[in-house]
Amino acid sequence: MMKQTTPEENEGGLMKSLGSPMQRRMFFRYAGATAAATTLLLTTSCDDDDDVTPPSNTAVDLGSGDVGILNYAYALEQLEAAFYTAVVANSASALSSAEMAVMQDLKAHEVAHRELFKAALGTSAIPNLEVDFSSIDFKNKTSVLNAAKTFEDLGVAAYNGAGKLLTDTGAGLDYLLLAGKIVSVEARHAAAIHDLISNNARAYGAAQIDANGLDKAMAPADVLAAAKTYIATEINFSNLPK
């Protein structure tokens, strides 16, 4: 059982007191998501009665337009980053050193994706989501690798399905390129995880690819339904472009 509460859920007051986005960004650069920072955030903001961040039992609204799609990607990257962070912290006894080396890379990549979306979204970013990994046994290799496979294949399908929803012809092209830069790395991850599961028998996720040689593309509603098991926070995606 592993349920993690992330620091930003109650950070609204503190974020306001930090002022500009740059100060906020610098703060996180140094604070990270350490236990100490979590405690600090919770204790300093709990008496703030002007908290703009909804509590975790209220749906988080991804928003609309390109911002909504970026928040959708940010939500998925939060999930992946939290998962690999937990794997690196808890699964050393279950994985070989080669497998753990892959997990450490994946953790770094997903944290980089997550932090980029957070910075790019600025004040439009959704708060940190509460994840629910209670269905994953972090001391069991098969459980860990199967969860990784689920996340990576889902991530590929999510980005493939979201590309066409980035409709802004100005900045949207930049976001589309950004999504493209990320999705191929997710696909590389997915293949590597399938390969690890097959014990280096060169599995790559054949079942994800159709007769036309196309990987999956999924709509946000389907992706979030599949990810729901792992995300405790309720997500409102009704305003996303379709």
Place this chain on the structure above:
Amino acid sequence: MNIFKIIKDIEKVDGEVYDRLSSRRQAFSSFGSFGKKVAFAAAPIALGTMFKKAYGQSSGSIADVLNFALTLEYLEAEFYQMGLDASGAIASENRAFFTDVRDHEVAHVAFLKTAIQSMNATPVAKPTFDFSAGGAFPDWNTNPATYLALSQAFEDTGVRAYKGQAGNLVSNSGVLTAALQIHAVEARHAAIVRRIRGLKGWITNDERGAGMPAATQAIYDGEAQTTQAGVNVPSISGVSAAQVSEAFDEPLTKQAVLDIAGLFIV
């Protein structure tokens, strides 16, 4: 053959030739980073594509982009088919994987042809390929190590090529989505080929990786980028620059891809 003499000759009839080519500086520089032997062998093709670009090739139409992709898929499909047909190109333990890869590339060729025809455009004809690149890789179909190195080169190029064209497909969401779906399959292939070769599945900095010929460096140039969407990612994330570079694959321009593919087209 003297490239500079040719350009000088053109200057006699077109005083603006240098201006036309100056925007192709990147093509020249990537051209120069290929092995000398390869560059010499490929000079006529690379020069041809360079001039085609400089002299007002109309681009941007969806069918043009798909024909560009089709050329790459022809190359990959034939490379894998010929590798499977050769007795010494693919180690037995990797045959099943390469058979799947061949099937995917053949499917991509058929899919793209159909898509192009559905737009009332004509699919380009399959070029004649020379996977030895004019003799630079004479053992491409007899030495599994060379075959794997070229496989990595083609797959990593394919990923960058599709990525570079996504922005040209936004007016047709169906085609854009399909291109992204192919793009992801190429990335899966790339990761496995790299792992077979003992590398990580992802690209660190702009490193082509151990055992890759110097002639393939143009495929990796520009991959070291760590600033994304105007954000310096290592500084905001605490992730090392090397790992941030791995986390984002970079696009290649159509021209850069054609310069690379041109080495293998007769």
